[in-house]
Amino acid sequence: MTATAPITQDVLTLPRKLPEGGKVNIVGLTRDQLRAALIEKGTPEKQAKMRLGQVWQWVYHWGLRDFAGMTNLAKDYRAFLDEHFTIELPxxxxxxxxxxxxxxxxxxxxxxxxxxxxxxxxxxxxxxxxxxxxxxxxxxxxxxxxxxxxxxxxxxxxxxxxxxxxxxxxxxxxxxxxxxxxxxxxxxxxxxxxxxxxxxxxxxxxxxxxxxxxxxxxxxxxxxxxxxxxxxxxxxxxxxxxxxxxxxxxxxxxxxxxxxxxxxxxxxxxxxxxxxxxxxxxxxxxxxxxxxxxxxxxxxxxxxxxxxxxxxxxxxxxxxxxxxxxxxxxxxxxxxxxxxxxxxxxxxxxxxxxxxxxxxxxxxxxxxxxxxxxxxxxxxxxxxxxxxxxxx
The missing domain is CATH 3.20.20.70 (Aldolase class I)
Structure with a gap:
């Protein structure tokens, strides 16, 4: 079988983090990447799995774009998400x-x-x-x-x-x-x-x-x-x-x-x-x-x-x-x-x-x-x- 070494091209790919004010865009992050980002920004590691599941469902099942509408999350955590993250589409x-x-x-x-x-x-x-x-x-x-x-x-x-x-x-x-x-x-x-x-x-x-x-x-x-x-x-x-x-x-x-x-x-x-x-x-x-x-x-x-x-x-x-x-x-x-x-x-x-x-x-x-x-x-x-x- 042909070797599967990655193909490289001199092509620019913008980084995942393209937000205003340092915010991280959630859209396109895999589960592992989003969990890591939540922890990096201050979510306690023991809560990260639960928080990941909640945010994931709101964004990808319900199509929500506003953290304030994530009603199963405490208000202070919604404010935390709004401070550090964004949900942006092209x-x-x-x-x-x-x-x-x-x-x-x-x-x-x-x-x-x-x-x-x-x-x-x-x-x-x-x-x-x-x-x-x-x-x-x-x-x-x-x-x-x-x-x-x-x-x-x-x-x-x-x-x-x-x-x-x-x-x-x-x-x-x-x-x-x-x-x-x-x-x-x-x-x-x-x-x-x-x-x-x-x-x-x-x-x-x-x-x-x-x-x-x-x-x-x-x-x-x-x-x-x-x-x-x-x-x-x-x-x-x-x-x-x-x-x-x-x-x-x-x-x-x-x-x-x-x-x-x-x-x-x-x-x-x-x-x-x-x-x-x-x-x-x-x-x-x-x-x-x-x-x-x-x-x-x-x-x-x-x-x-x-x-x-x-x-x-x-x-x-x-x-x-x-x-x-x-x-x-x-x-x-x-x-x-x-x-x-x-x-x-x-x-x-x-x-x-x-x-x-x-x-x-x-x-x-x-x-x-x-x-x-x-x-x-x-x-x-x-x-x-x-x-x-x-x-x-």
Whole structure:
């Protein structure tokens, strides 16, 4: 198996403590980290476990943002919490709602940077697509997000905060005293937004520990999918330390084509990636791996590609998500014809693999897969260019 030494990048990650006046933001701290912070600020060690459980429930089960409302805590302890801690989420700058009900949030984080989060409602579930980095380092040629330069990693709090702000917008927090409602509007989380999650491993891991905790947001690991372009040395680590479902941005059946579509393939090619993926279901106790395959006209959509694909993944418990290319202004590719996509899917299905064709969602608000790129950032860039040209 490939060694799992951490991947390092020269990427800024702001510290967990970004509060005014030295206050510690609770959002994104794991249980162990929050307990340690409570003790550090003066909570007696013998009380720390109980206080941790109380604060945790108020923040992550009830969605409370004000320590004064934590009514099962003594007033002096509430004042202590307010003195040393804060409960802060990223700021929602804009919210767009598609004709199909998809919601896209432009979210401002510390430093004034912006990322995008997308909520996709379906008949039997609601999927939240969250970002893990500002911009992206991978420059996949079919992906609009990849045209943005990587600025920095998101903190665990900024990742968890995306889940919480979506629940805010959807009105999903339970109401004390109201009848219990098991309906989950945010029932699934996918790390498929801006950035490569495995290049921000520690923050993603800690955030998912918070999201999966069964006394708070309570999303099971089987309701969380981490999508990677193929950061091979971190895949086994993700299985062992996160254990969620895994999706791989595959998109090609030869190294020649994948080198162009997913440049990380030049570092870890198809054979190396697949060798590592064969171990993931066993290490993570996951049922299967999802292979994401964007359908690009005349590039990767032939019958020969379909046959190569099923041969390559032979022996890996898997399903193939076929994604009609979501075109964006200036894109260098076109979407495969529908008949071609269906023919490709049929070959994969007859080989024994589920091959659903993903219905494009949120295209009218640029929220579809591969389209996440802030319109405000594009506008600002245009303004700077105009000013430069004018000599301002």
């Amino acid at each position: 700021e929602v700058v804009t919210r767009q709602i598609s004709a199909d009900g998809t919601r896209k949030y432009l979210v401002r984080i510390a430093g004034g940077h912006e990322v995008e989060t997308v909520y996709i409602p379906e008949k039997d579930r609601g999927t939240l697509c969250i970002s893990s980095q500002v911009g992206c380092t991978l420059t996949c040629s079919f992906c609009h997000t990849g045209t943005q330069k990587l600025v920095r990693n998101l903190t665990a709090g900024e990742i968890v905060g995306q889940v919480m702000l979506a629940r805010d917008d959807l009105g999903e927090w339970p109401v004390p005293g109201a009848p219990k409602d098991e309906t989950r509007l945010v029932s699934n989380v996918v790390l498929m937004g801006m950035g490569e999650p495995l290049y921000n491993f520690e923050n993603v891991r800690d955030a998912m520990q918070v999201v999966m905790d069964n006394e708070g947001l309570t999303l099971s690991r089987r309701r969380i999918t981490l999508s990677t372009s193929g950061v091979v040395p971190e895949i086994a680590r993700a299985a062992e330390e996160i254990g969620c479902l895994l999706a791989v941005s595959f998109h090609a059946t030869t190294d020649e084509v994948r080198d162009k579509l997913v440049p990380i393939n030049k570092r870890w090619n198809i054979e190396t990636l697949l060798n590592e993926l064969r171990e993931y279901p066993r290490l993570s106790n996951s049922e299967r791996i999802t292979f994401e395959y964007v359908m690009l006209k005349g590039v990767n959509d032939s019958d020969a590609d379909a046959r190569r694909l099923v041969k390559l993944i032979s022996g890996i418990p898997a399903k193939i998500n076929l994604i009609p290319f979501n075109e964006w202004p200036g894109a260098p590719y076109e979407r495969s014809d529908w008949e071609r996509i269906e023919a490709f899917a049929d070959i994969v299905y007859k080989a024994g693999y589920a091959s659903p064709i993903r219905t494009p969602r949120g295209e009218d608000i640029m929220a579809a897969c591969g389209q996440l790129k802030s319109a405000t950032e594009r506008a600002r860039k245009s303004s700077r260019e105009i000013a430069a040209e004018a000599g301002l």
